[in-house]
Amino acid sequence: MMKMRLIFALLILPFPSILKVWFYRIFFGYKIGKKVKIGLSAIIADKCSIGDRTRIGHFNLFYRNQDLRIGSDVILGFANKIFGGAVVDIGNKCHIFRFNEINSILDPLVLGDFDPRLILGEGTVITVNHKIDFTDRVTFGESVVFAGRNSNIWTHNRQKTAPVSIGRNCYVGSNVQFVAGSSIGEYCVLALGSVVTKKIDGEWKVIAGMPAKAHKDLDEDSKVLVTYPTRPDLQGITGALPTAG
Structure with a gap:
């Protein structure tokens, strides 16, 4: 069944968006909202729902x-790969730019329970050329900015897995690493090149280092990094912001 869907999805790849959406609705049973646009991209999933006004650019591949x-109002840019997983949940108003590799290992040899889910909160932004492994659960809170380039999230270590989470309104710099079982709190800035090896609690913090730890509170000038709207083209995505303690 999956191979047949792959063949049909590739055959309709050059179709205009309006025909592609119709084909996915009728023959694949996908639930696709109004004013959705799909470029030269393929979607091969057991179940799929897409909200209104979402735009999927060229050469993206959703598989298995x-x-x-x-x-709704999601933007998927260019040449992103999103493979596997029990659930992939991309929240309203998210923006995934280009060349990101996001995957869950298919049929992994894992000791104990694992939960292959990717949860991206509303307004989350993932920029360019990142690698995210969600063999176990990966959760981004609302309005997370996974910024820069070349960052990695790993939820598995040989046969062991553990989830990774990033709290809402965090700003994550370039070239960072998250190991299995690590997390950071809310309204935090994770500095360029950091390696997160454990759970780091707290809010409104600057986190940095190898291994990473909370170094200081965010100053007033730095708070713009975690409060500025991730999608300024849309209104009201961050909601009410709490007051810094």
Whole structure:
């Protein structure tokens, strides 16, 4: 069944968006909202829902996702790969730029339970050329900016897995690493080149180092990094912001 879907998805790749959307609705049973545009991209999932006004650019590939959920007003740029997983949930108003590799290992040899889910909160931004492994659960809170280039998230270490989470309104710099079982709190800035090896609690913090730790509170000038709207083209994506303690 999956191979047949792959063949049909590749055959309709050059179709105009309006025909491609119709084909996915009728023959694949996908639930696709109004004013959705799909470029030269293929979507091969067991189940798929796409919200209104979402735009999927060229050369993106969704493959072997069991339950793919893409919200409204989402932008998927160019040449992103999103493979596998029990659930891929891309929240409303997210923006995934280009050349990102986001995957869950298919049929992994894992000791114990694992939860292959990718959850991207509303307004999350993932920029360029990042690698995210969600063999176990990866959660981004609302309005996370996974910025710069060449960052990695790993949820597996040979046969062991553990989830990774990034709290809402965090700003993550370039070339950072998250190991299995690590996390950071809310309204934090993670400095360029950091390696997160454990759970780091707290809010409104600057986190940095190898291994990373909370160094100081965010000053007033730095708070713009975690409060500025991730999608300024849309209104009201961050909600009410709490007051710094």
